[in-house]
Amino acid sequence: MTNSITLSAPDYTDADFQLLQSIARTQAGICLPATKKALVYSRVSRRVREMQLSSFREYLAFTTSPAGTVEMEKLICALTTNVTGFFREVNHFDHLRTVVMPELAPALRKGKRGRIWSAACSTGQEPWSIAMTVAGSFPEIGNYDFRILATDINSDVVARAASATYAPDELEGIPEKDRTSFLKLYDGAYRFSETLQRLPVFKVLNLNAAWPFHGSFSVIFCRNVVIYFDDETREALWKRLAERIEPGGFLYVGHSERVANAKLCGLVSIAPTIYQKEA
Ligand SMILES: C[S@@+](CC[C@H](N)C(=O)[O-])C[C@H]1O[C@@H](n2cnc3c(N)ncnc32)[C@H](O)[C@@H]1O
Known part of the structure; x- marks a missing residue:
């Protein structure tokens, strides 16, 4: 049977999004405008669930702690947009x-x-x-x-x-x-x-x-x-x-x-x- 934590939607507040904006800006130079709040949720909630956590607050507390270095890299990966194509802009x-x-x-x-x-x-x-x-x-x-x-x-x-x-x-x-x-x-x-x-x-x-x-x-x-x-x-x-x-x-x-x-x-x-x- 699937664990109920992995099924429920993790809590996600404005304060979580603001912290994610600040992380994206300081770690990668990436600006996340307010219009991206839902997109960021869809990308990062997968990481939160995979770590069996029930809120972004817990996830971000871990990711920004000394033990969270590897997870921080995964978070940055999740925040990037990778659309590309062969011979794009030919x-x-x-x-x-x-x-x-x-x-x-x-x-x-x-x-x-x-x-x-x-x-x-x-x-x-x-x-x-x-x-x-x-x-x-x-x-x-x-x-x-x-x-x-x-x-x-x-x-x-x-x-x-x-x-x-x-x-x-x-x-x-x-x-x-x-x-x-x-x-x-x-x-x-x-x-x-x-x-x-x-x-x-x-x-x-x-x-x-x-x-x-x-x-x-x-x-x-x-x-x-x-x-x-x-x-x-x-x-x-x-x-x-x-x-x-x-x-x-x-x-x-x-x-x-x-x-x-x-x-x-x-x-x-x-x-x-x-x-x-x-x-
Ligand atoms: C939309 S893709 C563009 C790919 C390719 N240059 C093209 O035009 O098809 C943007 C890429 O920039 C990368 N990226 C974002 N911020 C970056 C940074 N601070 N340093 C290096 N790469 C970054 C993302 O991971 C993503 O793969």
Whole structure:
């Protein structure tokens, strides 16, 4: 018989929601407006039930205690929105193929280091689309010093992305020629080829905390994540990202996003949602 605690709806007050707003803001830079109160309930109540607790108050008391470090990570995962898709906002992949690769490929052949960052990679459709685009236009890419850094704050989505494996109904958006070239069917699921798997490196990373790596990028994809941040957090992030773009390199942002402080960051808008770092 199912335990009655797991069946009943956990208590959820305005004070609980306010604490969740404050946690999301301080831990991840994510703003949760009042309109998200019900959405947050539906996402977090599962964690409350799984821990066999009867209220958000108890759950949050545990999560914010020294014993709650692991649960805090799970809470942050529950508070993120991970909608994505292969070749989402395809103009960025067209730009990568037709403008970036023709310059990057000869430079890599001469021994240059090449890096692209997918800075909020969710379940991996973005970095794998980058990998297919790059390998599609430069098949010997694996022989050169080229990597795609793929990061996200949510450890669950990063693990899914790193598995390189997708169900048949998740392949929407991948052109037929790329499916044939880069995906193989194993036990009912599709997996990216070993050659393609050499390109991305997956890591958990909070964009609003310290970044434990050096070096700069030819292109940064930072798409559909700053919409969850406030203006101050967003502008600070654009500035930090711009500092990591090579002169002449590019920043791609989401379709509803813009870099308000572009000039201050040394970025020039060259097309909708595409910025170039001054040379
Ligand atoms: C809507 S998805 C966008 C995925 C992909 N960039 C795209 O455009 O399809 C937003 C992602 O941002 C991540 N995210 C939210 N806050 C973050 C933060 N502070 N640091 C890193 N990633 C964050 C979420 O976990 C989520 O996977």
